[in-house]
Amino acid sequence: MRSFPASKWVVPALLLVALAIPLLTDNSYYLNMLIMIFIWTIAVSGMNMIAGYAGQLSLAHAGFFGMGAYTLGLLMAKAQMSFLVSLVMAVALTGIVGAVVGMISLRLKGHYFAIFSLCMGVIISLVIEKWESLTEGVRGLLGIPIPKIGSFEFSTVTSQYYLILFFLVLAMFVNRQIVQSLVGRTFISIRNSEELAEALGINVMQSKILAFVHSTVLAGLAGALYAGYLRFLGPEVASIEHAFEMLLYLLVGGISTLWGPLVGTALVMAMMQLLQSWQDYRMIIFGPILVLIVMFLPHGIMGALARLKMKRQSVLPETIDNENRVIEKGTTDRRLAGGEIDA
Known part of the structure; x- marks a missing residue:
């Protein structure tokens, strides 16, 4: 018996299929659906890095997603900055805030850390909603310009598709390099046993902060891409419900796996769309399916x-x-x- 010899061609084949989809169909509904899957996959992959590989369940990612989205939206709409500059600053700000939050919250362990991170996500959401002079509050932030790099405007769905696909591939490539490096092995050792990792000379606190910052950076990147795509933001973008949705995507796809975030996000979002016509009974149908997945596939697909x-x-x-x-x-x-x- 031998392993499947063509497995090394799976990733290039999937990438070619993703690149070819806009050429095969001009249906904006399918392209919009794929774009949203790409954006949320980036955010879920950040949660996977801190929860799956470092073993620290963070529920603040909806807040950091909203922070990235509003930072890019405010810089482009009110400060008239370019898309790339706004994107870099949005990612940098979420990373800096993530480092500060991490230095405080990661001193806690287990469910105490999860509860604290949940509170931080709620605080960020409340700041976005109540700081009306800056974020426009419940009225929403309007007038975000079309993303533009140089003289090229990403004004069509197809151009936005390729832009966000680029950042998805970049995020997954960086995650793969981290997981396969000494840093990734350090995260896994901390997940398995913090005491043993510390006994081996690993700076546990520093490594956990690094994993947390990386996860918040990905959440901020996803939020910024979300703002550039929709060009309208409301406080619900940072709702704590999104944190539990991301956790759901991760559990279904497979925690501590590189492809789990993409598979789980695509599967759950596709199922929710297929059940859209049964709006009143959608969760009644989806609930048992989710229970079966958790029962028979506890480690995800x-x-x-x-x-x-x-x-x-x-x-x-x-x-x-x-x-x-x-x-x-x-x-x-x-x-x-x-x-x-x-x-």
Whole structure:
């Protein structure tokens, strides 16, 4: 038995399919749906980095998502800054605030940290809603200009699709490099046992802050892209409900897996859209499906596939060894029968 030889072509094939979709269809509904999946996948991948790999469940990501969105919107609409400058400043601001929040909150552990991060998300949401002189409050922030780089305007759905796809690929590439590096292994060791990691000489606090900042940066990036795409913002963009939705996407797709955020976000959002016509019964239908997924796939879809692959790889050496023993035994028997070996 051998592993599937074409597995290394899966990622390039998926990327080619993603690049070809706007060329194959001009249906704006499907493109809008994919754009929203890409944006939320970036945010969920940030939650995955801190919760899945570093083992710290943060529920503040909706707040950081809203912070990134409003920072870009305010800089472009009121300060008349360019899209790229506003995007960089939105990401930088969420990272700085994330570092400050992380230095305070990461001194807590377990559910205490989760509750504290939830409170921080609520505070950010309240600031966005109540600071009407800056954010326009419940009236919403209008007039965000069309994203523009140089002389090129991202005024069409197709151009926005490719812009956000670029940042999704970039975010997933950076996450992959981190996970496969010494930094990623450090995060995993902290997740498994903080005491053991500290005994091995790892600066646990510094590593947890690094993971938290990276996760907030991705949430801020997703929020900024969201603002540049919709060009209208309301306080609900930072609603705490979005944090639980991101957690749902992550659990369904597979926590602590690189592809889990994309698979979970795409699957759940697609299912919700398919059940749109049954608006009154949508959650009644979706609820049992979610319960079944959690019961039979507790590690998510990609987590289950990863465990199945590991199980097959662990069985493979034993199978090959048994096959070799059978072959050697058959050869010996034939040689004995032919008189090549003295009895």
